[in-house]
Amino acid sequence: MKPVAALKCMAPVVLGIAVAVAGAPSLAADVVKVHLNDKVPAGKNPSLVVSIHQDLTALTLNLRRNDGKKVHSRLINIPRDSQRTFIIPQKKGRHRYRGALTVTFSGGDEGAMNLDFYAEVIAGLGLHANRNELDLEAHTLVLRSRRPLTRVRYRVVGDDGKTLDRGAVSVKKPDTAVRVAWKQKQGKVLKIKLIATDFDNINEDIELIPWTYAVPHEEVHFETGRGDIRPDQSPKLDRSYVLLQKGLQKYGKLLEVKLYIAGYTDSVAAVDYNQRLSEKRARSIAEYLQKKGFAHPIYYQGFGERGLKVPTPDETDEPRNRRAEYVLAAEPPPMDVPGSVSKWKRLR
Numbered sequence: 001m002k003p004v005a006a007l008k009c010m011a012p013v014v015l016g017i018a019v020a021v022a023g024a025p026s027l028a029a030d031v032v033k034v035h036l037n038d039k040v041p042a043g044k045n046p047s048l049v050v051s052i053h054q055d056l057t058a059l060t061l062n063l064r065r066n067d068g069k070k071v072h073s074r075l076i077n078i079p080r081d082s083q084r085t086f087i088i089p090q091k092k093g094r095h096r097y098r099g100a101l102t103v104t105f106s107g108g109d110e111g112a113m114n115l116d117f118y119a120e121v122i123a124g125l126g127l128h129a130n131r132n133e134l135d136l137e138a139h140t141l142v143l144r145s146r147r148p149l150t151r152v153r154y155r156v157v158g159d160d161g162k163t164l165d166r167g168a169v170s171v172k173k174p175d176t177a178v179r180v181a182w183k184q185k186q187g188k189v190l191k192i193k194l195i196a197t198d199f200d201n202i203n204e205d206i207e208l209i210p211w212t213y214a215v216p217h218e219e220v221h222f223e224t225g226r227g228d229i230r231p232d233q234s235p236k237l238d239r240s241y242v243l244l245q246k247g248l249q250k251y252g253k254l255l256e257v258k259l260y261i262a263g264y265t266d267s268v269a270a271v272d273y274n275q276r277l278s279e280k281r282a283r284s285i286a287e288y289l290q291k292k293g294f295a296h297p298i299y300y301q302g303f304g305e306r307g308l309k310v311p312t313p314d315e316t317d318e319p320r321n322r323r324a325e326y327v328l329a330a331e332p333p334p335m336d337v338p339g340s341v342s343k344w345k346r347l348r
Contacts, residue, residue, distance in 0.1 A: 036119075160187065
């Protein structure tokens with residue numbers, strides 16, 4: 001066995017290897033080429049991709065990591081003009097590897113390449129877009145990341161499933177906050193797909209689904225201080241159920257649609273009491289619709305008197321404030337309730 005080349009690198013490379021056949025120097029040939037993927041995002045492993053240009057009986061990788069862990073893999077009967085990938089198990093951090101890649105020919109002759117390289121698993125970009133920085137009317141958003149970004153590709157999809165716009169933003173001065181603007185003549189945004197790239201050419205994608213559909217409905221009237229559905233109110237919920245099913249027929253094929261029920265009260269009684277009462281009523285509506293046959297996930301939350309539709313002084317009996325909202329969405333919808341915190345509960 002003769003070592004014929006050494007690989008020392010800090011970035012992905014392609015290296016051609018002339019493997020000398022023992023006892024027959026004149027048969028030296030370009031046997032394999034190796035591509036080292038040494039920087040990968042979290043959740044993936046570094047790898048050696050080997051292109052083979054001669055028939056081989058075996059291809060063997062032996063590596064030792066700087067912490068003592070070993071990597072051994074052997075492949076047999078490899079035809080020329082093919083490609084094989086050696087996965088290097090590594091969950092996180094940066095490690096140095098030393099060892100050899102050995103080729104074995106049909107006659108038993110062998111050649112080897114010495115390996116000496118670093119591999120790194122890089123933490124995710126942590127992509128996110130704050131809801132208050134997403135403006136569907138202005139057609140803009142701000143994409144934020146843990147590390148500076150050099151490029152962001154985007155695709156905006158309408159609620160009919162068709163592309164409204166697509167493009168890319170090249171960042172002249174890499175930043176952790178990148179403004180994305182798209183063109184949109186008509187239609188309603190269903191979702192926005194984004195692919196971000198950093199300095200290390202690591203890509204990460206994120207999908208935003210700002211779409212919501214507020215279902216028109218008649219308000220259910222409850223007895224004072226109670227949360228159960230009166231029999232005479234059932235027809236209202238039955239009609240709402242029909243509208244919900246129509247919404248599912250239209251959008252259910254495009255998204256994993258969920259139903260969100262928000263409950264509100266007027267300003268009569270204590271704030272904490274109204275909070276509990278609004279949640280009880282929202283849950284009752286959710287349970288009715290589920291029993292009726294709504295098969296998609298249902299979430300409910302009470303907002304009490306913090307979301308008054310009609311501003312009133314405290315202790316004001318205002319029927320228009322005793323209400324609910326039925327919202328179809330793929331993600332928790334933003335509610336126009338000052339000081340509220342999203343605490344949606346899944347109906348089981």
